[in-house]
Amino acid sequence: MTDLRSEAPLRVNRRFVHDPHEVYRELRGTGPVRRVSMTAAPDAWLVTDYAGARALLADPRVAKDHLRALELYPADVGLALSSDLSHNMLQSDPPDHTRLRKLVSKAFTAKAVARLTPRIERVVDDLLDDVAARGRVDLVESFALPLPIEVISELLGVPHADRKKVREWSTPFVLASSTEEVAKAGREIKAYFAALIVEKREDPGDDLLSDLVHVMVDGDRLSEPELVAMAFLLVFAGHETTANLIANGVLALLRHPDQMAALKADPTGLPTAIEEFLRYDSPIHIATTRFTTEPVRVGDVEIPADQFVMISLLAANQDGARFPDPDTLDTTRPATGHLAFGHGIHYCVGAPLARLEARIALGALLARFDGLALDGAPDELVWRRSTLVRGLSALPVRVR
Numbered sequence: 001m002t003d004l005r006s007e008a009p010l011r012v013n014r015r016f017v018h019d020p021h022e023v024y025r026e027l028r029g030t031g032p033v034r035r036v037s038m039t040a041a042p043d044a045w046l047v048t049d050y051a052g053a054r055a056l057l058a059d060p061r062v063a064k065d066h067l068r069a070l071e072l073y074p075a076d077v078g079l080a081l082s083s084d085l086s087h088n089m090l091q092s093d094p095p096d097h098t099r100l101r102k103l104v105s106k107a108f109t110a111k112a113v114a115r116l117t118p119r120i121e122r123v124v125d126d127l128l129d130d131v132a133a134r135g136r137v138d139l140v141e142s143f144a145l146p147l148p149i150e151v152i153s154e155l156l157g158v159p160h161a162d163r164k165k166v167r168e169w170s171t172p173f174v175l176a177s178s179t180e181e182v183a184k185a186g187r188e189i190k191a192y193f194a195a196l197i198v199e200k201r202e203d204p205g206d207d208l209l210s211d212l213v214h215v216m217v218d219g220d221r222l223s224e225p226e227l228v229a230m231a232f233l234l235v236f237a238g239h240e241t242t243a244n245l246i247a248n249g250v251l252a253l254l255r256h257p258d259q260m261a262a263l264k265a266d267p268t269g270l271p272t273a274i275e276e277f278l279r280y281d282s283p284i285h286i287a288t289t290r291f292t293t294e295p296v297r298v299g300d301v302e303i304p305a306d307q308f309v310m311i312s313l314l315a316a317n318q319d320g321a322r323f324p325d326p327d328t329l330d331t332t333r334p335a336t337g338h339l340a341f342g343h344g345i346h347y348c349v350g351a352p353l354a355r356l357e358a359r360i361a362l363g364a365l366l367a368r369f370d371g372l373a374l375d376g377a378p379d380e381l382v383w384r385r386s387t388l389v390r391g392l393s394a395l396p397v398r399v400r
C-alpha cells in the first residue's frame with residue numbers, strides 16, 4: 001500500500017486554477033490520489049482518476065458535513081451562510097437528502113423541463129439579437145450567463161426586476177471573493193428568498209417556488225429554512241455551471257474550426273457534442289466538499305478516516321483509461337459516462353435542463369452567425385479564480 005503522508009503535497013496555486021489540465025497532464029501516471037495543500041483551508045486528498053472518482057462519489061463513507069464544510073471558510077463567512085443556506089440538499093446525506101430530493105426532483109425531469117423550450121428559445125433569440133447588433137461582445141456576459149439566470153429565475157418565479165440582484169449575489173459564492181463580499185451576499189440572498197417565500201405562500205404563481213411552498217409528499221413538506229436553502233441551491237447550482245458549459249463549448253469549437261463547421265452543417269450532432277464539451281472541459285472542476293467517515297481505499301492508497309476529500313471531475317473526465325486520447329476534442333465520440341454532472345445520490349438534478357439550454361443556445365449561435373471568431377489572443381483568456389468551477393471570466397468574440 002502506498003503511504004502518501006510523507007510526500008510533498010501538491011500546492012493549489014494560481015497555476016492549478018488557471019491551467020488545471022496542464023497540472024493533471026504532469027500528474028498522469030503518478031497514481032490516482034495525492035495530498036494537496038491550500039492557503040486558506042486544511043490539507044486534503046485529491047482524487048484524479050475516473051474509477052476512483054466515480055467510486056468515491058457513490059461511497060457512503062465519503063460523506064457530507066455542512067457544518068464542517070463551513071469551518072473551511074473563515075468564521076464570518078460561516079456566520080453569513082450559517083446552517084440555513086448551507087444545509088441544503090447538496091450538502092446533506094440520507095435520510096435528509098433523500099427526502100429533500102424527492103420533493104424537488106419531479107420539476108426537473110426531461111419531460112418537465114421540455115415545457116420550457118419555447119421560453120428558452122425566446123430568451124436565446126433576444127440575447128443573440130443584441131449580440132448581432134453589437135458585433136463584438138463578451139459572450140459570457142452577454143449570452144452564456146444571462147441565459148441560465150433568466151431560465152432558473154423564470155422557473156423559480158423570481159420577478160424580472162430582481163434578476164440582476166440575484167445574479168450579483170450568487171457570484172461571490174463561486175469566485176474566491178473577499179469574506180465581506182460573501183458574507184454580505186449571504187445575508188441579502190437569505191432575506192430576499194425568505195420574503196419571496198412569504199409572497200408565494202400568500203399569492204402563489206405558476207412557478208417552482210410556489211409549488212415547493214405548497215408541495216406535500218407522503219405527508220412531508222419543506223420547512224421555511226429548507227425552502228430558502230433550496231431556492232439558494234437552485235439559483236447557485238443552476239447558472240454558473242450552465243454558463244460554463246456554453247462558454248467552454250464555444251471556446252472548444254473556436255479552437256477546432258473543422259468541428260465547428262461540421263456541427264454547423266449538421267446540428268443533429270449537437271447532443272453528442274455537448275457530452276464531449278462536458279467531458280473535455282468540465283464546468284465543475286472539483287466536486288463539492290466531502291469527508292471520509294472511515295478509512296477508504298482508492299487504488300493503492302488508503303485515505304484515513306476524517307479527512308477532507310477533493311474529487312476532481314475535470315481530471316476524472318480526462319482519464320485515458322476511460323476516454324482514449326483524452327486531450328483530443330472529438331465532438332463525435334460517445335462521451336457518455338463522464339462525471340461532469342457527478343455520480344451517485346447527488347447526481348445533478350438539473351442535468352436535463354442544462355442539456356436543453358446548451359442545445360438551444362449552441363444550436364442558435366451556430367445557425368445565426370457565419371463568422372464567429374475570438375476577439376483577442378487565446379493566451380489572454382482569463383479563467384475564474386475558483387477550484388469549484390471551471391469557466392472563463394470573459395470570452396471576447398466578433399460575430400458576423
Ligand code: HEM
Nearest residue numbers: 089090237238241242245283287288341342346348350354
Ligand atoms: C452544465 C451545467 C451543470 C453542471 C456541469 C452541473 C454539475 C453538477 C454536479 C457535478 C453536481 C454534483 C456535485 C457533487 O456531488 O459534489 C450537481 C448537483 C446539483 N445540481 Fe447541477 N450542474 C449543472 C446544471 C444545473 C442546473 C441547471 C440546475 C438546476 C436548475 C442544477 C442543480 C443541481 C442541484 C440541485 C444539485 C444537487 C443534487 C443533489 O444533491 O442531489 N444543476 N450539479
